[in-house]
Amino acid sequence: MKRxxxxxxxxxxxxxxxxxxxxxxxAAIAGAAVLYMEHxxxxxxxxxxxxxxGTPHVFAIFLIVAASGALNVASIGSVFxxxxxxxxxxxxxxxxxxxxxxxxxxxxxxxxRPDRLIVAMTHFNFKSIFAWNVILYxxxxxxxxxxxxxxxxxxxxxxxxxxAVTAFVWRLVLTTxxxxxxxxxxxxxxxxxxxxxxxxIAMSFAFGLAAFILVVMGAYAGSGRPVAPELVxxxxxxxxxxxxxxxxxxAVQHLTAxxxxxxxxxEAFILADGGIYTLLFWGVQVALGGLVPMAILFSKNATRxxxxxxxxxxxxxxxxxxYVILIGGQAFPLNLFPGMEVSSSFQDGVVGTYAPSLPExxxxxxxxxxxxxxxxxxxTFLRILPDSLAAD
Amino acid sequence: xxxxxxxxxxxxxxLTGQAWAGDISPVIxxxxxxxVDEPQAMRRHHFDYLKHQRDDxxxxxxxxxxxxxxECVSCHALRGHDGKAVPVNAEGQFCQSCHSYAAVSxxxxxxxxxxxxxxxxxAGVTQ
Amino acid sequence: xxxxxxxxxxxxxxGAVVLAPGLTLIAAKAQARAPGSAASAANRFGLLIDxxxxxxxxxxxxxxxxxxxxxxGHDRPATDVQYIRKVNxxxxxxxxxxxxxxxxxxxxxxxCVDVCPTGASMKRADGIVLVDRxxxxxxRYCMMACPYKARSFAHEDQTNQREANPRGKGCVEACxxxxxxxxxxAKPACVEACAATGKAAILFGDxxxxxxxxxxxxxxxxxxxIRADLGTGPAVxxxxx
Numbered sequence: 167m168k169r170x171x172x173x174x175x176x177x178x179x180x181x182x183x184x185x186x187x188x189x190x191x192x193a194a195i196a197g198a199a200v201l202y203m204e205h206x207x208x209x210x211x212x213x214x215x216x217x218x219x220g221t222p223h224v225f226a227i228f229l230i231v232a233a234s235g236a237l238n239v240a241s242i243g244s245v246f247x248x249x250x251x252x253x254x255x256x257x258x259x260x261x262x263x264x265x266x267x268x269x270x271x272x273x274x275x276x277x278x279r280p281d282r283l284i285v286a287m288t289h290f291n292f293k294s295i296f297a298w299n300v301i302l303y304x305x306x307x308x309x310x311x312x313x314x315x316x317x318x319x320x321x322x323x324x325x326x327x328x329x330a331v332t333a334f335v336w337r338l339v340l341t342t343x344x345x346x347x348x349x350x351x352x353x354x355x356x357x358x359x360x361x362x363x364x365x366x367i368a369m370s371f372a373f374g375l376a377a378f379i380l381v382v383m384g385a386y387a388g389s390g391r392p393v394a395p396e397l398v399x400x401x402x403x404x405x406x407x408x409x410x411x412x413x414x415x416x417a418v419q420h421l422t423a424x425x426x427x428x429x430x431x432x433e434a435f436i437l438a439d440g441g442i443y444t445l446l447f448w449g450v451q452v453a454l455g456g457l458v459p460m461a462i463l464f465s466k467n468a469t470r471x472x473x474x475x476x477x478x479x480x481x482x483x484x485x486x487x488x489y490v491i492l493i494g495g496q497a498f499p500l501n502l503f504p505g506m507e508v509s510s511s512f513q514d515g516v517v518g519t520y521a522p523s524l525p526e527x528x529x530x531x532x533x534x535x536x537x538x539x540x541x542x543x544x545x546t547f548l549r550i551l552p553d554s555l556a557a558d
Numbered sequence: 559x560x561x562x563x564x565x566x567x568x569x570x571x572x573l574t575g576q577a578w579a580g581d582i583s584p585v586i587x588x589x590x591x592x593x594v595d596e597p598q599a600m601r602r603h604h605f606d607y608l609k610h611q612r613d614d615x616x617x618x619x620x621x622x623x624x625x626x627x628x629e630c631v632s633c634h635a636l637r638g639h640d641g642k643a644v645p646v647n648a649e650g651q652f653c654q655s656c657h658s659y660a661a662v663s664x665x666x667x668x669x670x671x672x673x674x675x676x677x678x679x680x681a682g683v684t685q
Numbered sequence: 686x687x688x689x690x691x692x693x694x695x696x697x698x699x700g701a702v703v704l705a706p707g708l709t710l711i712a713a714k715a716q717a718r719a720p721g722s723a724a725s726a727a728n729r730f731g732l733l734i735d736x737x738x739x740x741x742x743x744x745x746x747x748x749x750x751x752x753x754x755x756x757x758g759h760d761r762p763a764t765d766v767q768y769i770r771k772v773n774x775x776x777x778x779x780x781x782x783x784x785x786x787x788x789x790x791x792x793x794x795x796x797c798v799d800v801c802p803t804g805a806s807m808k809r810a811d812g813i814v815l816v817d818r819x820x821x822x823x824x825r826y827c828m829m830a831c832p833y834k835a836r837s838f839a840h841e842d843q844t845n846q847r848e849a850n851p852r853g854k855g856c857v858e859a860c861x862x863x864x865x866x867x868x869x870x871a872k873p874a875c876v877e878a879c880a881a882t883g884k885a886a887i888l889f890g891d892x893x894x895x896x897x898x899x900x901x902x903x904x905x906x907x908x909x910x911i912r913a914d915l916g917t918g919p920a921v922x923x924x925x926x
Contacts (some may be wrong), residue, residue: 174816178822204855206841207839207840207841207854207855208764208838208840208841208844208855209759209761209764209840209841212761213762213838213840214764215764215765215766215767215828215834215837215838216834217762218825218828218829218838219825219829228890231708234730250699277823277824277855278821278822278823278824278838278839278854278855278856278857279821279822279855279856280821280822280823281823282731282821282822285803285822286744286802286822289802289803289804289805289820290802290803290804291799291801291802291803291804292799294799294801294802294826295800296801296802296824297802297803299802304910308757344849347826350800350837351796351800351830352796352829352830352832352915353796353829353831354829385817387868426717435893437798438891464911481742498687500832500833500834501912502772502787502833502911502912503772503774503785503911503926504912505772505776505777506774506775506776507776507777508772508773508774508775509772509773510770510771510772510773510787511762511767511770512767512770512772512774512834513762513764513773514770514772516804519763551747554911583747607829612819613817613819614723616817617809617815617817618723618724618810618862619718619723619724619809619810619811619813619868620721620722620723621718621720621721621868621869622720622721623720623721625890628764628848630870631848651702651860667841668843668850669818669843669846669852669853669856670856671755671847671851671852672848674848675847675848675849
């Protein structure tokens, strides 16, 4: 096996400074948006008593799901022993931590009382999947951190395999927990299904690998290091497989619901007459984010350029997917009186209106900036990236 | 040399401390009647008492206990010149004057009523 | 474990009329709980709402709730807080229409309590479901989980709170069944207001007390619960829907 040299990114170059500056500015703008929203209260956002989770949650869930998926590259190398992926294990671990931190930052800063974060850390209701997620997320940082350590310190080599397996199992449990936030909700027709957990795992595989491919290509282009085209197309084919898995679970999710008579209305809403949600589902999630990238990635003529394009499409499609699940699922009215026509002063029986507000979007983008900052600082001060990913 | 500078500095600190001491103590409006506990104990422990009681009252439904934020407000909210109660967290009022002196923010009154529902018990009128 | 003390017994005796040895008529008015005593699992407070008596144009219960709880709106229907609302329900097959007051159903197995990460969503011993806003972090997961859409989020700074109902920005809130009034031996504000209109469509009582009017009515007459199929076991029952 060829010897791999890991080298830090060179700081203070023009490109590095520009990227660092841009990320800091975006994060600062997000901070200002948070101050504005927290000072005014949530009425200045698009969120209401009907659509209680909005754009920040779409960003947060996307990032958290992508985080666990970003760890897959390391797992494929270590747990499943695929050599071509092994040099990328360190970046995989770092990106997983960064994406999770970005997602959690958005989630926490949207709380009604973010000043009480310490309460969430000290009061646990163990019947709540949310409380379990607090533990799963904290544990993810610790376990992936330890996993990174075993990858980077030769004295820790003995623990490498154990850490790798633990991290892989933990990430599966973590995404099961994220999916179960929705899977355990019997109140809303769009959720309440065990398929949510495996669906979220499939989503994480796709979104995480897409994010990883984009970061690798960006980092290597930016730092002028070589990447073998075969490595990129190989990862691309894997991404295509993950897209197929995601589409499979989406099909299972909707076919199961379509078979239940009482879910007919919500399925008609998402799949046929939900306006923006229907458009996002078929146009962006399924076509642009699923079928088109699969066609590109499985093509014999796939190049670095087309793989990058496909990865971007998977990210956009994934974002639409989370938006449809989260916002579309809430916009559909609760069914207090099945079979009846209802109306009230509290938006009973009507589709909830939700329009993302600018501060919400800025906060969400800030989550990406935080993830970017952690990745950039990590790769600058630690030996994360191999000097070369060229073929032998 | 260093000792000289040090003693000079300490002297200055002592002098300015003397000059300001009279000005910065909080002026706390007085309520009439006796408090439910020794003022000394209340000053030191009121937050512990209230925090303990809040859980008893809300989570267990225990009413009419010795310590109660509602009772604090009903005695310590003064009447303004218009006859209406003045919020206890307004500038210079009972809760606020001491809390701004101690530089401790109060979270109680983002939610809790700052004036009693009925007329304040105390006859005191705010200055 | 019995929580009845000698004082409770004496108080109880004072509120009862001895008709004959061994036969007492308990006064209809609920007893205030003794100061210092906790809510008891021997009670299960609930409501019986007769929609046949409820007029679709009447908002007496809603208005009384707003006054009692100090709920001030901002003319923003999507974000304003509502503890109780009138839902107009119409059967499209038959055309039969009802006006149904809906509030927190004070479930025996409340989903909001299950999902709350900090334990702020809680059920009191007597079955009243509350939000402990001292430890609510404003995550709104309970609002996602409630099948009755009973909860609201305080979307802005609040002022003019009532003593009995502290409420503020960034926390979730809902009907408390007027726990403060129940503890003092009174009925919820909506129940009183409805009775004052002469309709008396809402009956308040203790479902755990077989002698209460509420228990006797639900034992003798048909009543339903909203989304009974979900198995949450609401303490609010309806007639006529």
